[in-house]
Amino acid sequence: MYQALRASRSEFVPVRNLSYHVRLWGEPSAARPPLVLMHGWMDVAASWQFVVDALAEERFVVAADWRGFGLTEGGRVDNYWMPDYLADLDWLLDHYAGDVPVDLVGHSMGGNVVMQYAGVRPQRVRRLVNLEGFGMPALKPDQAPERFGKWIDELKRLHRGEMALASYSGVEGVARRLMKTNPRLTQDKADWLAAHWSAGRPHPEGGERWEILGDPAHKIINANLFRLDEMLALYAAITAPLLAVEASDDSLGQWWKGRYTLDEYHERLKKVPDARIARVEDAGHMLHHDQPARVAGLIEDFLSS
Template sequence: MKASLCEQLDIRGLRYNVRHWGSADAPAVFFLHGWMDTSATFQFLVDALAHDWHVIAPDWRGYGASEWLGRPYWFPDYYGDLDALLAHYSPDRPARLVGHSMGAAISSAYSGVRPDRVAQLVMMDFLGLTATAEDDAPAQLAGWLDNLRKEQPLRGYADHDAFARRLQLANPRLTGAKAAFLARHVSRTLPDGQVTMAGDPWHKVPSPVRYQAGDVMAAWRGIKAPVLMMLADKGYVAERFADAPAEIERRLACFADMRRVTITDSGHNLQHDQPEQVAAAIEAFLARD
């Protein structure tokens, strides 16, 4: 496996952990992980890259070794965090962004409102959430208020082996070796010795504000950078819009300059399931310096 190094820095008043692979003078590309995940999720993908890249992969706030709030998160803070990260690592030139799931949500909206800061964008198995109804808004706000009065417990597993088995249960495509690696690198060990996913449980509290697909699509229309849309044939996009293929096309039409690639025999975590396919598609798309 290719070795990574981590550094800690202050991002908007929080301690951020940022993982690096490759030489610092190689072409830089930012890898942005998804919900309830960490930067280490990209290890298999980095190992499959044929060329030398400087991969810069933060743990988002509340994940991995970055600082956890222990209270509700406000999604727009991720746009601010990305803006600050790019100002730190790529202040003078537009950046290459590769986002998986939530990482694609953050990077794609950001690319639309800061189009001059992004050179190329790769979106991995994300095309927005399903639409919500106005009538859902009161219950969503009430649920958020109810959660403020509760503790948000961490789910623990007896040891890393037990956590690895749970990961394989969720994704049967994971080999034993990959599950064992992830169990140790996307987890935290609790004081009692149990192992838990390295994500603040407050992330699991739904937002008090309902998802507005139209707002997200409006941001996508502002993207100037070329976009690689990478969809897994058995991923969340395929499942979420299984009965609405026209909605997939409507959302894809928001991107002015887009290339679409399907990753075969893959679930949502395509960086685990088919890292070789994903790496080949990314390197065929990204321009080197």
């Protein structure tokens, strides 16, 4: 199994009505702001271990499990909303940074959140890094009736137990699933991630099954339409320099089949006053697992520039 080079510690922090699980590396320093790492959909804070291990210098690093992921409870809800992530992040920065602007990094869903947050609270972000947080295809108002209907239908399916996440007979099954989803993931890293990404729970028929630490309610679509005009207004309000990092595998093209492209994403980034784009070769969407040393180097070079 992968051997972590930098030990982390866990703590729980009150955030609104939840107890947020946070993983920490290093110690706070008056000389440097916290480096805050926010994970993506169906991921956990421990997923950043490989990048933290690859950092050339010691930093005080803060990584939280978003609500309903990892060891952070979901609050007994049956769907999740983007504004909640923004408020949760604000609470976390109150606790760990106070008035000090932070270096803020997000991957995938976390990348989308930190991009929006940096527009809402520009004074709280010193440097901003977005790893594959592309946003969504633009939607039209006339799609609203169908979308609301689909949202209601999915809620009913969830309450009937039809949207449960897959379970596995052992942690090794979780590791195999991670490697199937990401063929570049090595066995040692898959075994390490699986132990943090899942937990064994008693099964009604005896024994235990290993389940991903994610609330199935995250699978429910957002009832509200994605508003490109609102997103661009948030991008325009960002004052921190932005590094947008993308992998050589075009995951955006694979997901949306031409409905939303990298060229469109790059056009959106032009709204950010100070933005640059970097590319990581031989990597897919989970680029922080595929090429952690390259990702860590890009982050450190950007933060020190």
